[in-house]
Amino acid sequence: MVLPRNISYKNLILLAVLVGITLFVMRYTNLSRVQLSPMEAAIKDSLSPVQGLFMGVSKNMRNGIDFFVSLGRLSEENKDLKNKVGELQGQLYLQEELKQENIRLKGLLEYQDQYKSNFKFKVAAVIGRDPGNWFGVVTLNQGSQDGIAKNMPVVTPLGLVGRVIAVSSNTSQLMLITDPRSGVGAMVQDSRIPGVLEGTTSGSGDTRLIHVPKDTKLTKGQAIVTSGIGGTFPKGLPVGRIVDISNEPTGLFRAATVVPFADLHRLEEVLIITTIYNPDILPPTEGD
Template sequence: MTRLLLRYRRMLVLPTALLLAFVLMTLQARSGSAIADFAKLILLTSISPFLRLTTKSFDITATLWNEYVDLRRVSRDNQLLKEEVRQLRTEVGELHETALEHSRLSQLFQMSSRVGTEAIVAKVIGKDATNWFRTILIDRGADQGIARHMAVVTAEGLVGRVVDVMARTARVQLITDPESAVGVLIQRSRVVGVAAGSLGGTTQIKYLPLMADVAVGDRVITSGMGGIFPKGIPVGRVVRSGRPTSGALFQSTEAQPHANFSRLEEVLVLKWPPSRDLSWADREPLP
């Protein structure tokens, strides 16, 4: 019995003290004796540390619980804010991309109005993986009125011409393809030549007479000859021009295209020329 009391003495002290306090207060209320007052003082003095400890424990527990609840709420709110920020960033990115696309399309339509012919906007959906055949694939084809030999441009300048047409897609040969040929003229001096692609990504201006007035920086535009490309479309600028020392008949001239072929996203297909019978156009046009 003694061992049992010693084992659970801490659990019995507070209930016993509270019981004695109740008994003493009852006696004081009935008799009001000095002995009862003295006993009450001793009892309250002995249980005060336990009461303070209990009160402190409840306060700490309540504080920790409130802080835990607040932390859970803050964590939840933080997660919601992160998700909202992510969604807003996505929307801003989409709006920015839409604005860029609208800007590019606006420039394309301005080019169409300058050329003065009906045009079809097409997106580039594929590019040649090698440098041997410089072509791109667009998402418009015969079903949308695309035909072979139609000129393809961007807001910066000439891109190439349609060489193969399927129902909903078409393949475009770039002017940087060594097999391509475009009738051009030097805008300043009005000298006529033929622009052909090169493996270096530039265009060679062929058939320029040795004494032709050509200088670095001159603007090169389409001549309109050959029946494929309308006249006046920007092609590029002369970056090198010289006269061979051997018995050559023509100048050696090189031009850098205006169009950025590594960043093509949308192009404009010009419904020109009106005639579809252009089998002869597969040959190199003469100036």
């Protein structure tokens, strides 16, 4: 910058020093005096806009810094809250699962207690299931070292489930009554007409009562129970209810579609009948 000829750098520096001294004196003298001198007032008035501008800028910068700091703090708090909500939801799910398990186990225990004079039971949990054959064979967590043997009947409080077909030391294989290879001696409960209950290949979870004499009167809603024929299943165990009736292809017999009383879609725990004490008094059929 080029200064006018009549103004030298020395004069400019001297002016700056005088202004500085004036401001310094004003700062340390205005506290003890009630009224400012004309010169002090003039200088103070001329500098007040600049001072206000710097104060406004400083305040805005401070507010901006505080805003970004608060955003970071809120982000951390939001993250912590989400983690806590997730933990609480996990605890609620676990409590609901335990509640459902307690309800199921309570039903099994009540069933055992009610029929302890007829049968001896072993509680087993389903630990394996073939996704491609959902209504075929499942794996249980009880084996030969737990007293489980081949052909033992398996039930739930609602009705017959199937029978044990293979056993290892710690596990056993349960064939469901819905498996096409399954065959159960059964009969219509009210008319006592016998037949054979077999699984179907449709994967629907239903069963069929076949080899029923053609002149037999079958109606929807009739209950089917085990007949005791064959010796594997004790007589009178609830099996299911008729939902449809048809004639067999040979024309010599009738058949009925039977929906099992036991919920084979969602088996979790079952009762294995290890001993039959008194087969004369058997569980009532659902709805009786």
